[in-house]
Amino acid sequence: MLAYTHPSCLLHDPGPDHPESPQRLQVVLDALHARFPGQLQWRPAPPAKLGDLARVHETELIDLVLQAQTAPLRQLDMDTRTSPGSASAALHAAGAGIAAVDAVMLGDDPLAFCAVRPPGHHATVTSAMGFCLLNNVAVAAxxxxxxxxxxxxxxxxxxxxxxxxxxxxFQHDPRVAYYSTHQAGLFPNSGLRRDRGAGNLLNILLPPGSDGLRFRNVWADEMLPAIDDFRPQLVLVSAGFDGHLRDPQADLMLEADDFAWLTAQLHQLARRHAQGRLVSTLEGGYDLQALAECSVAHVGALLEDAPVTPGG
Structure with a gap:
């Protein structure tokens, strides 16, 4: 299994009081190296090119994110900040997904995990928001x-x-289907079940306090069958672990085993339809111990039925 990261991703520093800290990535890297020695083939994430970003973002946003910065902090919105190292971090975080897609499509290995930050899935066509600068998984898709x-x-x-x-x-592009479960009443207060786009959206909201049983049932009963019907040629995962019961940013009651279960289901689905091709990219998760545990559970579930690859 391939794993992509880059030292630049540790240099994005939105300040000592900010939950999206460099320590988030460091604990993930430490945990994966400790738990899977020799089982992950680590590769450096290259920077994304401007043309790669322009497929999903307007030029004004790209210029804003990549603007040279000398001030310690720059406020983009109420909870999204950049530092002098943020532009490089964002480029390498987006570039990881591109390199991972190329690798799985060219047959290097069907599985890849991108251990990167800042996260990306809140970044829209025109705006950085919600701790996200560029949309890493969208660039990869x-x-x-x-x-x-x-x-x-x-x-x-x-x-x-x-x-x-x-x-x-992607809401108007039927070639890319988006499937999300997320807590109701939580930032960014979007993703309603009635959102259908071009018939390529499926959102299910989970009430605060939902536990692993409810989470698994929603995926088993509705989400996974819908993905199965779509028959994807590639599965891309926005792997956020802030639904863990210890996470301070939300109110779900999930545990590492719940993420491992879903990961195994997605892996099976990728084997059925996509020759096993699956690329996962780190998103949220703000309790450091829980984030490390869940990342290990997620990668471990992918490795369970995968051939061992050289590296380390």
Whole structure:
């Protein structure tokens, strides 16, 4: 299994009081290296090119994110900030998904995990928001569509917050289907069941306090059958772990085993329809211990039925 990251992703620093801290990525990297020595083939994430970003973002947003910065902090909205290292971090976070898509499509390995930050799924066509600067999974999906000619790409988002940016970007493109469960009444207060787009959207809201049983039932009864019917040629995952019961940003009651279960289901689905091709990208998760545990559970579920690859 491939794993992509880059030191630049640790240099995005929105301030000591901000929940989207560099420590988030560091604990994930430490946990994965400790738990899976020799089982992950680590590769450096290249920077995305401007043309890659322009498939999903307006030029004004790209220029804003990549603008040179000397001030310690720049406020983009009420909860999204950049630092001097943010532009490089955002470019490499987006580039990880592009490189991972190329690798799985060219047969290097069917599975890849992008251990990157800042997260991306709130970034819309025109706006950075919700801790997100560029939409990493959307950039990867557009690359898979345009460069590899795929006609059925599934973006699966189990972050506790709705990926409003991903929906915004693809809601009129039936080649990219978006599937999300997220907590009701939570930022960004979007992602309603009635949102259908071009028939390529499925959102299910989970009431605060929902536990693993409810989460699994929703996926087993509605979400996974819908993805199965779509028959994706590639599965892209927005892997947010802020639905964990210890996470301070939300009120779901999920545990690491719940994320492992869903990951295994998505892996089986990818094997049925997409020759096993699945690329996962880190999104949210703000309790450091829970984030490390869930990342290990997620990657472990992908590795369980996957061949061991050299690396480390």
């Amino acid at each position: 557009a690359h898979a569509r345009d460069r590899h000619g795929l006609e059925r790409i599934a973006v699966v988002d189990f972050d506790v917050h709705h990926g409003n940016g991903t929906q915004d970007i």
